[in-house]
Amino acid sequence: MKRFAPYLLILPGGLWLAIFLVVPMVFMASVSTQEGDVVNGFVQTFNLSIYGDVLSQYGTQFLRSAGYGLVATVVSIVLAYPMAYWIAFRGGSRKSTYLLLVLLPFFVSFVLRTVSWKFLLADNGLLLSPLKSLGLVPADFHVLQTTVAVIGGLVYNYLPFMILPIYVALERVDPRVVEAAQDLYAARRQAFTKVVLPLSLPGVFAGVLMTFVPMTADYVNAEILGGPANTMIGNIIQSRFLVNNDYPSAAALSFALMAAMLIGIFAYARALGTENVLEAAAR
């Protein structure tokens, strides 16, 4: 009994994942190579050429999604790092309050928050209407249905997932180590670049994983804040599935997206996750 105890611990979670992740994935893989339509039914034909077809048909949206995800990730790092730094080193006894504030948006539904951005950014909404009446921006200026609106929405919705891992990494940096750097003739800026930043890179690395992947696959922001020119791959998958009932194409697109992201992340991990990078950063 004792020997099996550790396995018992992973049993509930393992079963959960097996049933709700692995089984649907196998099912989807099978769907992606079927042919037919929703009225006459789908037949398993092991039609692999669909992958080439969807990739060539939706290549633009693929690249656009990756580009949006990349830009939104970089913007997130720039916004999140100083915030996480401030909470970790200047938060004092109020750290948990500030973290709660960071997480506060999660108490409101994702879709609702994104819709509220629509009101905020509308052509005559809260933000633009005063600017327009003051003549600060031209009357035909708009933010909605632009790339800026979609990337802004992505950053807004996923920012906490960047802040939290960076905060955790910074929080673990021993203040004595920073003092040691200062004691060894490092000015404040050097103590940051040589010690604090390298030690917090694992947090940035985790934050990138936690934001880039869902941002690239996101469809809500492009749907609500974007226009026809901002369609992301998530929107295509969603409409293939739910509007066109073209299950094989949607499944093939999903798998292609997953494969592309896995490859991208492995490449990223190889390049940035190694100790060599940390050492180089510390030099």
Place this chain on the structure above:
Amino acid sequence: MTETQADVEAVAPAASGPPPVPAIELDGVVKEYLAHGEVVQAVKGVTLTIAEGEFFSLLGPSGCGKTTTMRMIAGFEDPSRGTVRLHGQDVTDVPPNKRDVNMVFQSYALFPHMNVWENVAFGLRRKKVPDAEIRRRVGEMLEIVDLGGREKRRPREMSGGQQQRVALARALVNRPRALLLDEPLGALDLKLRQAMQIELKRIQREVGITFVYVTHDQSEALTMSDRIAVMNDGLVEQLASPREIYERPATAFVAGFIGTSNLISGTVDRVEDGCAVLRLGDDGRVLAEEGAHRAGDAIAVTVRPEKVMISTDEPAAGLSAVRGTVAEVVYLGLYNSYAVRLPGGTEVTVFQQNALDSTSTAERGDAVWLSWRPQHSYVIGS
């Protein structure tokens, strides 16, 4: 006293001409914190001078202000009042990275993302020392601390003792004017700690740098230091050589903190041949040589347990002599420890060495005489 002279020589090496500039001077240094709206004084006014090349210890219980004092020397804390001078220069407002002192932190504070070599080279790189010289000096320093061949190790792959030596090398390689050590041996086990005490002393002699050593461990301070400042409650209670501090504690706190000490208080009965005589019980007397006391003064006297002799016969005249009952005998191998209860209820601890010819002289419950020489009674005020 010959021992005092020897200590003076150890502190200030023979030098002709003008007196050398002290390595570190603290002048009326005070550190105040605001805690819950109240001003708390961690350091209440410390003035001391540390000579070049000296092994100087700040000794005291936790919360006595010794670490805060050291952090003000390093520059991590700004004094609320007072001046810090390094080699005659006022550095009170100079940030730590511009002070020519280096610190060995209590938990070592090694850079976890760098290997041993990079840790040690960190300070030299910040000072823009040429690469060839960095390589030479880091190599030499790693030899001195006996870590040659381990340059590529990460701190977490090393034992506590090795990490300790990396921390020491990382500070010493910069050839600072003074090295500050904050309880550097606290995390090591007893055997390693004792070995490192000797090692530290050797390294200090080898490099000839002023060491300022913060510790709460009195035996550590006594073993290594040229001079010790015993601190309590933000103030220096006594600043003297280890021998002086042990043999002649200036205050009741020092007497109690350093080693085991017996405190006997009473009223001066008379003064005889320059000796103050305290009456204790019907036929007990305590003789104390020093101090100008008059009959009727209330004074306290300390005596070290190893100075007290225990006997069944009445001691000779000219010695302190008090009667008591053995309350406890503890065999400690090297010596026996007796707890002897005096008529007034005071308990006196006596150590008696287990010499070749000694036979156990007293058992629990025995009535015995305690005696010691007048020069071993130290008057520590009333």
